[in-house]
Amino acid sequence: SHVPGARRIEALNPSQLLKSVKNAAEAGNIRAAMAQDGAALCAFFAWFEAAQAAGERITEIDVDTHLSAARARRPDFVSLSFATIAGFNANGAMPHYRATDASHATIQGDGLLLIDSGGQYLGGTTDITRVVPIGTPSAEQCADYTTVLQAHIALARARFPEDTPSSVLDMLARQPLWRRGLDYGHGTGHGVGYFLNVHEGPQSISVRGHARPHQGMKAGMLTSNEPGLYRDGHWGIRIENLVLAVPVERTEFGTFLAFETVTLCPIDTRCIVQERLSADEIAWLNTYHAQVRDRLLPLVDGAARDWLLERTEPL
Template identity: 35%
Template sequence: MNPVVKRIEELRVLMKEKNINSYVVPTADFHQSEYVGEHFKARKFITGFSGSAGTAVISENEANLWVDGRYFIQAAAQLEGSGVTMMKMGEPGVPTLEEYLEENLPENGVLGFDGRVVSMGEGSAYEAIVKEKNGSIVYEYDLIDKIWSDRPELSKKPVFELGVEYAGETVASKLERIREAMKKNHATVHILTTLDDICWTLNMRGDDIDFFPMVLSYAVITLDKVILYIDETKVSDEIKANFAKDGVELRPYNDIYEDVKSIDEKEVILIDPAKLNYSLYNNLPAGAKKVEKVNPEILFKAMKNDVEIENIKKAQIKDSVAHVRFMKWVKENYDKEVITEMSASDKLDEFRKEMGGFIRPSFEPISSYGPHAAMCHYTSSPETDVQLKGGNVFLTDTGGGYYEGSTDITRTYALGELPQNIKEGFTLVAISNLSLGAAKFLHGTTGMVLDILARKPFWDRDLNFNHGTGHGVGYLLNIHEGPTGFRWTYRAHEAHPFEDGMIITDEPGIYIEGEYGVRLENELLCRKGTLNEYGQFMYFETITFVPFDLDAIVPEIMTDAERAMLNNYHKEVFEKISPFLNDEEKEWLAHYTREI
């Protein structure tokens, strides 16, 4: 029997004991993190689906999992035999999770979830559904914990400081800016639960989530102190002393749930409803005024300062050099030795480590050959690991976490001679990437406006790719960072206009199920351009310097302008990267950055 079937049966027994009709299991920790530590992978445990996003709803007779387009292929394979039905988000005829609950939760029904892993905003939406059904919500129970006998413990790994030579701003300065934002909102207390916001504010990093150097913690910021809720055993005496200088007081990690109950009702509390979890929100004093706004730290940290920008450029050069060496190695050796998806990924990290300052990969690597590359967020495993062979493409979407910042680069390499259709798909992706990277626009423009530059080459041919075109990148924090992104559909957390100093990815792709996939990703730095009577013009500076594999380019389907963009980019790649290479590597790079 599939172990998921047994787990769902055990969960339903507990649901019946608590009179719960439907139980929601999101992909979340207590901090609304996009990626979570092993302890928090409850949705993976109860469904068997290992992707980084998705929400399960278990009811008395059904088990459903909502996933987006990145995971349709992967989820279909992993859910087979589990009794869990995939709900393809955004597809015609597929109800949203909320619509499903509205239709299927019985009159007077009870909806259950662990309130610590559901955001206040999501919880409010569930409240509205339940109210229409004259039902109720039960949020006090983590039922998955009751059946997960070997659940991993919370991380105990130590905290480390990110020096001002990397952060570019002191904790005191950041707290001053945050308190100014609080005063503008007439707030006296600001509650932070998002790990990247807390780590950015306090210039601290850790190792509590795989690949993301975050620290499990909560923070309550007042006008004169900060209360940091954290496992104190992870904090060295030196860091504690530095915290004390900035008015940071330490308390046990879980104490916040009781402490917030005693906040004076005269206080005005600044909270982000999309980030605060449902349990914590419901513990706030009912009489205290609450100002619901986006956390000010989100925009602060997205607009990198001059020190961060210079460091990030150094990290990008390091990563680009590593990628060029890797590209040469894989193209020259795939047919001379056994190279698999996983061994190739390990080799790329070896090249990264040689560059110095490398801490760890900045996210779970995507290393996929041929048909596997058609799965946008495929992760190779010992069960799926395949050998690289000629006649198809190898896609690598990986990142490096350096003290100088985080990188996120995707390249797709031709192994041997490719069929014409794959070359044309590759060329289309290259045109899309270059067209978006060349954008010039007025300040106030959002990613929804610019996304058409990437989509047009696809839409002109009645094609599309089923994911966003780009996302913000954190500095040794989350690799996906708001509040800006490239997407043709509206998402509130990515709707902020581009600002000077933001880093964003440019990553269109084409995916033909069962055959191949191509994605090409550069990072772009948003900069101010000309200021004139029409306003402040903005542009993107490309900071990733790795060739687009010319073995997969069809120049004949490119316009003169598109070929010029590719040639100019490759000229810059050679100028930036060749000084770090030996003579043999330089000669090789010259060939792969030649004019077409």
Template identity: 35%
Template sequence: MKISQKLTNLRKLMKEKNIDMYIVPTADFHQSEYVGEHFKARKYITGFTGSAGTAIITMDKAGLWTDGRYFLQAGKQLEGTTVELFKMGEPNVPTIEEYIESTLSEKGILGFDGRVVSMGEGQTYEKIVKNKNGSICYDCDLIDDIWEDRPPLSEKPAFALDIKYTGESTASKLERVRKSMKDAGTNTHVITSLDDVAWLLNIRGDDIEFFPLILSYLIITMEEVHLFINEAKLSDEIKSELMKNGVTAVHPYNDVYEEAKKFTSSNVLLLDPVRTNYALYNNIHDDVKKVEKENPSVVFKAMKNPTEIKNIKNAHIKDGIAHTKYMYWLKQNVGKETITEISASNKLEELRAEQEGFIRPSFEPISAFGPHGAIVHYTSSEETNIELKKGSLFLTDTGGGYYEGSTDITRTIALGEIPQIMKDHFTITLQSNLRLAHARFLYGCNGMNLDIVARAPFWNHNLNFNHGTGHGVGYLMNIHEAPTGFRWQYRAHEIHQIEEGMILTNEPGIYIADSYGIRIENEMLVCKGEKNEYGQFMYFEPITYVPIDLDAVNPDILNIEEIAWLNEYHKTVYDKISPYLNEDEKEWLKKYTREI
């Protein structure tokens, strides 16, 4: 069915229910960044397949809001759909809130499925609608009414993570959470975010493609823990272990909405407005006291413990072996045999699968040759798949999910001899990566403080990249993990101070539309440095061990310090990875980690 017909069907339903404007976000019932097939309603109604975006449909217009990672992709995918692209953050482009305020008619009705809209977003919409003397209809999943072959909810089983991987028991984690609840003056905590539930219970699932999370909710009191989940997903062993660690009852997944209605004035709720859905919030009686605050587990899980850090470094060695073998294979075979974006991506996954403890890719792989590299979050398909040829750049942004942690790495590889402008842009990107990796900063800094360190090489040449410079990484969970990252624009959920034990990516890039894209990404561990009269100094330890393609580097652009940093990094890569390679691969790695 064409998008235009789907919009016609939706508008017919809107008219029947007197809804003037309908919002379709990218979310499940848990405000997850990436969602299972059942929840891809925005993709269904617009045709845009990116991981981030919000659609707004009125009786005569349809719009899609997405960020800079997806401007090129969305522009192509929305052609002929009648859906207009709104480029978030660009000049003269209204925000979602501004658009609703200016477009919703007086006494208009705003509709959405409240389970896929966050509590904070819903409260914002309430204020806008109130000023219009209108109303909200939040219990209407209109997409479900028109989506005839909608995929069902996942029924895949959960699996447990042993303490040799997690480094901390569920009982210990619950104790820490309850202390935070007490400090916040609360006695009941409702958790709906899947990664927080998974971290607390030391379980993982398979309900979202690539992300090992499981559809579930938790209600924690000072004495009890109630888990809401499809119980068939839990083995007897997992249930037994959960009960030993303080989980007192397991309830059907959707029963959490009825349970929320049972809270009384004796409950003081800790609710995260970003991570609690609006429908659940509205099921809680008004006389129940609520403290709106970020889940304490958000910061807890971002600060990896010594066991997790040791495991994650081991995962990166395994990933480095696979990725180095992959680069060697590419360099040796491009131009000699037919290699496409998809076959190259499959080869990398095969090499990762050879590593002990590999589970699956940690996110949807980006395998982008030439002009496709300029599409920041490009996904190759049978329709777009092209052959790799010499004379241009090949960008891969991929990761592996291992029992020892998740990896996220981007390398841009020169296939044969490339033009000088590509080398210059590659080297500016490398400068950016190196400078951020070697930043020294005082404790208390956040990603906004440090982003200028990475962007300076670009801004000095009047260049920029339209995405964040880095993000947190979860332990076999979300590859984008709150609460901090590197970006120059203000984002409330990404300004937490950088803490020891956090794992952050460092991934600057440059994108030349219809020509090529370059990105270089390493993960970094946040470490404590010297403490003196000026305060506690902090630094980063790169933990990704894969060579940066020297064929694409222009050494004349690098200063002496940057050359020393690159040589130092390459020595570390050779020392850690070479013992696991055959003689030909080892000889190749020696060449590509040589001092320049």
């Protein structure tokens, strides 16, 4: 019932914005959690590539099992942040595909394997997608992969005034796809909680987002960068890292933010059509891989270390 003299306010719960902006201590813990997650991924991919080379029969279910076990071995791991999506070829073209005991693919022959996964650590929440070649991917698959990588890099390199509506940034990632007459049906980025929800607002880098006041980008927001491309019935590609908005410059036009990529895991270079990349794009990828190598080397050994060194070789 309405109380006389009371003013009713219909607005976003203020706690959402407070949760979305990570403080310096949280940001430091998130960076450490990302390194542990990256080390788990190195161990997983080293196992996966060795098993593939040995001719072992590996299914999408096995990917989930082995990747979850690699994460569980890391310090401060609590649980998965969502159910692992491992989709080979046509299954990868379904953005929310989930392999089940009754229906899943064996990873064999030629094509692309998409793996979208994440963990909850005491120091933060992770969410990462990588696509790896199986056998010999086609020229068209490599062209698509390169375009998605260009989309990812375009958003990763963004620089924008604080309070820019998050939805506005979506177009940066779509440009490389739109130039080829391509598109994808999901948003490019969602907010991520701090040891909380893997999808958490209020910011949303999406063409379907509205430029409402609470959609403004603030320093400290942790958001995904995950453009994709899906050929129905054939293959799917998505390259996802989490990015932290950080202040980079203050001018007479205000405070400008940029994205610090905090996810640490090599982006597979075997599908890249290098002549399609600009010098700036190659420089971004090489710098990222140098950081990944530097941060993860102290946390891995044996086959995982060898895999990390091989996959972070500069272009």
